[in-house]
Amino acid sequence: MARYSFRLPDIGEGIAEAEIVAWHVKIGERVEEDAQLADMMTDKATVEMESPVSGIVVELAGEVGDLIPIGSTLAVIETDDEGAVDAPPTDTPVEQEIVAETPGAEEISDVEVATPTPQPARAGLVEAPSLPSENKSGPSTSSGQTDHGAKVLASPAVRARAADLGVDLGQVHAEGDRIRHADLDAFLRYSGGQGYHAPGASRARADEPIKVIGMRRKIAENMAASKRAIPHFTYVDEMDVTALEEMRADLNANRGGRPKLTMLPFLIVAICRTIPQFPMINARYDDEAGIVTRYGAVHLGMATQTDAGLMVPVIRDAQDMNVWQLASEITRLAEAARTGKAKVDELSGSTLTITSLGPLGGIATTPVINRPEVAIIGPNKIVERPVFAKNPQGGDEIRRAKLMNLSISCDHRVVDGWDAASYVQALKKLVETPVLLFAD
Incomplete structure (x- = not known):
């Protein structure tokens, strides 16, 4: 019998450590070669770790939620081969100690939450009055x-x-x-x-401590870093999308085998058409180097809610796509994110982000910037209200209109309030006159 120490390999450029988000084995269980050992999460993606040998798992390096340095021992497997076996050494120093020391150590199968031990009543407290029998x-x-x-x-x-x-x-x-x-x-x-x-009245539920791990921890860290480092400001304006909704309905009625259009592809076309006039919106700010990079192509991040938390798949070169192509790409990326099949390069490299809650969009939102980008755009829900308008004779009339508020949050170190307001006004012109979206 021999013991094989499986060390966490280098799973990404510049990655120093990874978080354990799931164990697929327990101490004392047999694992076969190429079978899953654990899921490890980095800043960019979740990576599946597979066993290089067959044998009995005798040690595991920590619990779900622990951070493991690259090069440290992730698992020790007792194999049938003679002689000591070890994973290839790395240059990274081993900092994480093995938690389970013997084959009889406690099995790690899920996040364990300590339950507070009830404390005895302290002397001097008044006893509860006795209650009559039922x-x-x-x-x-x-x-x-x-x-x-x-x-x-x-x-x-x-x-x-x-x-x-x-x-x-x-x-x-x-x-x-x-x-x-x-x-x-x-x-x-x-x-x-x-x-x-x-x-x-509702009955109280028991308190439920939940360990913040995996995707939820990454979201928490990124959002905190964004709010801590970026001086946000948000600008909101109202748009009349009546004509755009009528155009969308006509296109959907005649789409044939093409995907159904939502409001999002039209907004993305409008965003891409107005970016050349406002290059400071489509940018990333390296605050350590003191450099703002304005991008010529629009790599649009699309905030997507998944069971694991918020993910941002990226529509590459969105400026080169029409509404039908955008609709297909939106569907593909959203499905990949929700099923956990999105690739690493599909979850990084965005230059601007759009976030939409669809019919839950509310009256106005103040979205948090996807650092190191400098802006994020948030369309809100569409509501129908009466509005005043001029009739052909020059008089006033009241008509039904579909209205939508659009929010934009910007990094005030890079984007001025005037720039943000002017950009939204340019968007508004295209949205309220949708034929311009298709004009050269």
């Missing part, structure tokens, strides 16, 4: 009698309060000759929710 002949009413048939003595105010709370006064212990508000308070405090339930 009424054997059925519950009494709040204005009725005790278990022994004696009439409950209480003021009208106490009776009214007990009725509102759904409390049976026959179960409340009185310290004096009648039940007072203090007695009712003591019953509510010490009954633990037994014997009453306020009408229309």
Whole structure:
């Protein structure tokens, strides 16, 4: 028998460590060659680690959520071969110690949450008043009698309060000759929710500690870094999308085998057409080097909600696509992100991001910039409202209109308020006159 130490390999350029997001084996289990050992997450993607040998797992390097340095031992496997076996050494120093020391160590199968040990009551605390035994002949009413048939003595105010709370006064212990508000308070405090339930109220649920790991931790770190480093400002304006919605409906009615169009492809076309006039919007800011790079191509990040959390797949060279091509690419990338099949290069390199909550878009949003980009655009939900307009005779008329607010958050170190407002006005012109989206 021999032991093979599997060291975490270099899984990406510039990656110094990776996070354990899932174990696929337990200590004491047999693993076959090329079978999955663990899922490791870097800043860019989740990578599956496969076993290079067959054998029994005897040691695992940490729990879900732990960070493992590149080059440190991830797992130790006892093989059937004779002689000591080890993974090829790396230049990276080993910093992470093995947690499980023996084959009999505790199995690691999921995130374990410590449950607080109940503490004994401290001396000097007032004991809960004793509660009468349950009424054997059925519950009494709040204005009725005790278990022994004696009439409950209480003021009208106490009776009214007990009725509102759904409390049976026959179960409340009185310290004096009648039940007072203090007695009712003591019953509510010490009954633990037994014997009453306020009408229309919800019962409290147990607290649920959840370890922040994997994608959720990456999102938390990135959002915190963005808000900490970038002085955000948000500009919001209203757009009349009535004509655009009519055009979209006509195109969908005659799309044939092409994908159904949402509002997003039209907005992306408008974004790409206005970028050349406002190059400071499509940029990334390296604040350590003090360099702002304005990009000629629009690599548009598309914020996508998945079961694992928010991901941002990238539409490469969005400026070269028409609405049909954009619709296909949006569907493909969103599906890849939600199923975990998006490639590393499809999740990095964006120069500008758009984020949309669809029908949940709200009146206005203040989206957080996808650092190191300098701007993020957020269309909000479409609502129908009456608006004033001029009729052909020059008079006023009221008509139905579909309106949408559009938000843009910018890095104030790079983009001025005037630039952001002017850019949104240029977008508004294209959106409200959609034929311009297809004009050369």
